[in-house]
Amino acid sequence: xxxxxxPFDGKDIIRRRLALKKALLSDGTVRVKKKVAVLGxxxxxxxxxxxxxxxxxxxxxxxxxxxxxNKFYEDAVFGNPELDSFDxxxxxxxxxxxxxxxxxxxxxxxxxxxxxxxxxxxxVFRQVWDSLTQRYSCPIIQNNFELPLFRRTxxxxxxxxxxxxxFIQRMNVMxxxxxxxxxxxxxxxxxxxxAVCGLAKWHDAEAWYLYKYAMSTAVIPDLAYSLACxxxxxxxxxxxxxxxxxxxxxxxxxxxxxGQEGIEIGPETAVGQAYxxxxxxxxxxxxxxxxxxxxxxxxxxxxxxxxxxxxxxLKPSDFVSLKANWEPKDRNIAESAEELSLGLDSFIFVDDNxxxxxIVEGQLPMVQTVNLSNVHDAMYKLTRGGYFEVTSVSEDxxxxxxxxxxxxxxxxxxxxxxxYEDYLLSLEMNxxxxxxxxxxxxxxxxLTNKSNQFNLTTKRYNENEIKEVSESGNHICxxxxxxxxxxxxxxVSVVIGRIRGDQLDIELWLMSCRVLKRDMxxxxxxxxxxxxxxxxxxxxxxxxxxxxxxxxxxxxxGTFGFTRxxxxxxxxxxxxxxxxNYENRNKVIKIRYKxxxxxQ
Amino acid sequence: xxxNEIVTRLNEVFRDVFGDPSISVTxxxxxxxxxxxxxxxxxxxxxxxxxxxxxxxxxxEVSGMKNVGEMMDxxxxxxx
Numbered sequence: 315x316x317x318x319x320x321p322f323d324g325k326d327i328i329r330r331r332l333a334l335k336k337a338l339l340s341d342g343t344v345r346v347k348k349k350v351a352v353l354g355x356x357x358x359x360x361x362x363x364x365x366x367x368x369x370x371x372x373x374x375x376x377x378x379x380x381x382x383x384n385k386f387y388e389d390a391v392f393g394n395p396e397l398d399s400f401d402x403x404x405x406x407x408x409x410x411x412x413x414x415x416x417x418x419x420x421x422x423x424x425x426x427x428x429x430x431x432x433x434x435x436x437x438v439f440r441q442v443w444d445s446l447t448q449r450y451s452c453p454i455i456q457n458n459f460e461l462p463l464f465r466r467t468x469x470x471x472x473x474x475x476x477x478x479x480x481f482i483q484r485m486n487v488m489x490x491x492x493x494x495x496x497x498x499x500x501x502x503x504x505x506x507x508x509a510v511c512g513l514a515k516w517h518d519a520e521a522w523y524l525y526k527y528a529m530s531t532a533v534i535p536d537l538a539y540s541l542a543c544x545x546x547x548x549x550x551x552x553x554x555x556x557x558x559x560x561x562x563x564x565x566x567x568x569x570x571x572x573g574q575e576g577i578e579i580g581p582e583t584a585v586g587q588a589y590x591x592x593x594x595x596x597x598x599x600x601x602x603x604x605x606x607x608x609x610x611x612x613x614x615x616x617x618x619x620x621x622x623x624x625x626x627x628l629k630p631s632d633f634v635s636l637k638a639n640w641e642p643k644d645r646n647i648a649e650s651a652e653e654l655s656l657g658l659d660s661f662i663f664v665d666d667n668x669x670x671x672x673i674v675e676g677q678l679p680m681v682q683t684v685n686l687s688n689v690h691d692a693m694y695k696l697t698r699g700g701y702f703e704v705t706s707v708s709e710d711x712x713x714x715x716x717x718x719x720x721x722x723x724x725x726x727x728x729x730x731x732x733x734y735e736d737y738l739l740s741l742e743m744n745x746x747x748x749x750x751x752x753x754x755x756x757x758x759x760x761l762t763n764k765s766n767q768f769n770l771t772t773k774r775y776n777e778n779e780i781k782e783v784s785e786s787g788n789h790i791c792x793x794x795x796x797x798x799x800x801x802x803x804x805x806v807s808v809v810i811g812r813i814r815g816d817q818l819d820i821e822l823w824l825m826s827c828r829v830l831k832r833d834m835x836x837x838x839x840x841x842x843x844x845x846x847x848x849x850x851x852x853x854x855x856x857x858x859x860x861x862x863x864x865x866x867x868x869x870x871x872g873t874f875g876f877t878r879x880x881x882x883x884x885x886x887x888x889x890x891x892x893x894x895n896y897e898n899r900n901k902v903i904k905i906r907y908k909x910x911x912x913x914q
Numbered sequence: 915x916x917x918n919e920i921v922t923r924l925n926e927v928f929r930d931v932f933g934d935p936s937i938s939v940t941x942x943x944x945x946x947x948x949x950x951x952x953x954x955x956x957x958x959x960x961x962x963x964x965x966x967x968x969x970x971x972x973x974x975e976v977s978g979m980k981n982v983g984e985m986m987d988x989x990x991x992x993x994x
Contacts, residue, residue: 329962332933359954520973524957531961 315341316675318371319682320699324364324535331363338370344862345375346549346774351402352378353386353442355409356528364538372546373659383526384413390442393449403776404545405446406455409439410504410528411462411482418476425475432481436488443499451778453548455500455541456493458486460508460529463517498777500544500705507540508533510698543700549774550764553682553701554660556599557647560610560617560638562666563686564596564628565589569620570612580625588689593627595693600632603711604702605654605718607635609646609663614638634718643670644677654718655827657766657863662701664692708757710804720800721828738833738902741798745834745903747841750784750791757805758793761824766863768835769824770856770870788813790845794838796829796903803829807838816852818842823856823870836900839874843896853892860885874899915993917941920986927962931955941983967993 315338317327327334350365352358362378369376379400381389386407389397416435418428439456446454459482465471472479486505493499508516511533518530529537546552561568566578566585578586579593600606606628610617617638621630630636635653637646643663651658659680665671671683682701686692710717724741731737750758755777762775775783783789794807806829810822820842825835846854856871858864868885872878876889921939928937932950945951951959960976963985969992971979979985 325961325965328958329927329930329965331958333930336933360957363958520976524973524976527957531957 315371318367320539321695322535322539324532327364327367327535328360328531331367334367335370338367343373345370345373347375347377348403348545348549349400350376350378350545351381351397351400351405353381353389353405353407355384355386355407355413356522357383357526358408360527360531360534361408361538361541364535365542368539368542369545372542372551374546374549374551386413387438387442390446393445398449402450402452404453404455404548405450406502406541407439407442407457408528409457409459411459412522412528414459414482414485417478417481421474421476423476428475428481432484432488435485436492439489440492443496447498447778451498451776451782453498453500453776455502455544456489457502457504458489460504460516461513463513500548502541502544504537504540507536511536540700543703544705547703547705548763548776550760552703553662554603554656555605555607555634555650555654555662556596556696557607557609557635557650557661557663557681558596559665559667559670560608560612560620563664563689564593565620565623565626566689569616574619574623577620577623579623582625585689586625590625590627592689592692597627597632599702600715601711602702602704602707603714605634605715606632607650607654608633608637609643609650609665610638611640611643612638631719632715634715634722642673642677644674644681647674647678647681655767655830662696662699664696706756706760708760710757710760713802713804716801717803717828723800724798734831735902741800741832741902743796743798743832743903744906745794745796745837746906747792747794747837748907750780750793754793754795754805755780755784758808761805761808761826762822765824765826766861767827767866768830769822769861769864770820770867771822771859772861772864773822775822783810790818790842790849792838792841792845794834794841796832796834807834809838809842811842811846811854813849813851816850817855818846818849818851818853819855820857833900833902835870835874837903837905840898840900841905843893843898846893852894853890856889856891858887858889860887915990917986917990920989920993923966924963924982924986924989927959927966931959931962939982941981941986943982944980963989969993 315334317334352362358380362380366376379397379402386409414435416431418431443454443456461479461482465479467474467477471477474480489501493501516529516533521527521530558564566589567576569577579589580586581590596606608617617636618630620626621628635650637650647661647663648658651661658678661681663674663681663683664686666686668685671685674681675683684695684699728737731740759775759777759780766772784791790811790813792809793805795805796803806826808822808824809820811818811820856876858868858871860868871889874891876891879888879890881887925937925939928939929935932948932955937948960971964970967989969989971988975988
């Protein structure tokens with residue numbers, strides 16, 4: 315919904331929140347439901363109202379629990395039956411510098427005494443996280459601390475032993491140091507947010523005295539948006555592609571008119587410098603797994619000529635899709651989405667021309683457009699939009715672009731073969747199929763949260779839940795990594811089965827769409843059967859839970875040779891297969907059971 | 915700004931904040947007359963009124979306003 319996209323009018327959102335909520339809930343979007351517990355060190359009602367709207371807009375339907383006023387510590391450490399029965403999926407701890415109770419008081423205090431204060435203050439929060447993790451094993455989001463509005467001693471407050479600003483900054487470092495190694499703890503950086511909003515605008519003493527709000531109600535939508543970005547990132551709802559215009563977006567000028575020597579990029583001019591910085595910034599996204607694409611009204615040769623400018627930071631090979639033609643841009647974006655097997659809601663479209671943005675918005679409302687009126691504003695707009703909010707970095711993210719490029723090569727080769735099986739054999743595929751090794755836990759969790767199409771049950775797991783099933787004797791857990799002569803596709807398939815007597819209920823079966831039609835699903839099935847037989851299992855039960863995105867696999871179990879037991883009115887179906895006479899199906903992928911083992 | 919103009923604009927704010935297009939406020943309207951007007955919604959209402967009329971209520975005013983009429987008096991004095 316346009317009103318809720320960045321940059322939004324926070325005051326208008328709060329005023330019209332009931333109407334906006336109603337419109338969102340009746341727009342026909344299918345949303346994932348999540349239970350969000352908000353444990354506050356100040357009043358949280360406004361935060362929850364705004365957060366609800368932003369989450370709905372991100373495709374998440376939240377249900378909320380709010381602690382009593384300033385009972386975050388009590389709820390977490392001593393427990394609360396109401397919170398227990400709420401059984402949160404995620405917990406947000408809304409504390410601020412107002413909740414720092416150990417601030418230094420006198421300039422006479424010695425460094426050791428201040429250190430002791432820091433340790434004691436930190437341990438309050440440490441207890442909160444530890445006991446919440448123990449009770450609920452779900453992700454926890456913790457605000458860090460904002461700087462105060464005023465400083466009795468001026469700059470000295472920020473660097474002296476007993477300064478309050480100094481204390482707050484040291485606390486923030488302690489929080490970050492801890493969160494980097496703690497599992498499932500995410501820092502919400504209100505220290506940055508309050509600075510970017512302006513501390514004078516952020517702080518509102520009257521709101522504190524009147525309502526016990528720890529910040530001005532005017533900035534609460536900013537806080538809620540930034541928080542919603544973390545939550546959607548945890549649930550794998552980030553955007554995945556930046557689709558960029560070229561002329562006056564990646565360089566100054568029009569390549570078709572000005573020629574390669576005429577466009578502005580590089581250190582020679584002020585404008586050229588601005589575009590260079592923007593290009594470097596965009597290129598940096600590749601390391602976080604974001605894919606880059608071009609969508610430009612140009613002759614293709616000219617587009618490539620521009621990207622081959624000696625000062626261009628971005629080269630043609632940085633893009634997984636390069637559309638330069640005179641077709642409408644919405645059509646080009648739709649084609650790119652199809653080629654990459656990605657949903658349109660994964661796309662950010664960046665263009666300097668407001669008319670192009672308007673056309674794309676009109677034709678493809680699920681594409682997020684960013685109108686870049688000034689190149690120097692672009693980085694701020696893109697980052698505050700939170701489209702690519704990072705909550706973890708997996709090894710896979712850093713190589714995602716290469717994987718998509720390798721896919722393009724595979725597609726080129728496919729045409730030269732007689733039969734599809736010949737083609738598959740030529741890929742020299744190897745799969746490592748094993749249990750959930752610790753190094754894979756993060757990627758497996760990520761996959762369970764973002765795979766929608768090739769996903770039979772669309773059951774979502776958090777990191778702790780994945781760890782739990784991986785250690786449970788009652789489950790068979792398999793993950794599969796596919797390699798071929800063009801590269802490593804990483805972990806692409808996950809299967810979880812629960813043992814019930816001599817039957818196995820397949821609770822999760824998913825595969826990344828980038829390895830569709832490679833027979834990887836057959837390799838996984840073979841392995842699943844092998845493991846099942848070792849455990850004395852005679853029958854596999856398959857479940858297909860229909861969503862609006864997983865039609866692709868509605869008949870998967872049928873193609874595996876399962877028998878359909880029933881189909882419900884909503885399209886869900888139940889399947890089974892007896893495995894006593896099962897014969898291996900995969901003929902094109904060599905299987906390894908461990909990373910470095912020889913094939914078996 | 916006359917009282918008519920104030921009451922018209924104020925009414926729009928009330929309708930938005932309480933999500934009820936049938937609301938029609940008068941100077942004598944109090945929180946008892948509007949079902950959802952509790953202390954939480956009061957905060958939303960105050961913020962929305964401040965925004966609509968470009969003014970800031972004083973702390974005493976926020977906690978002391980007895981009815982819509984008192985709110986209108988403050989708006990007439992300082993609102994835009």
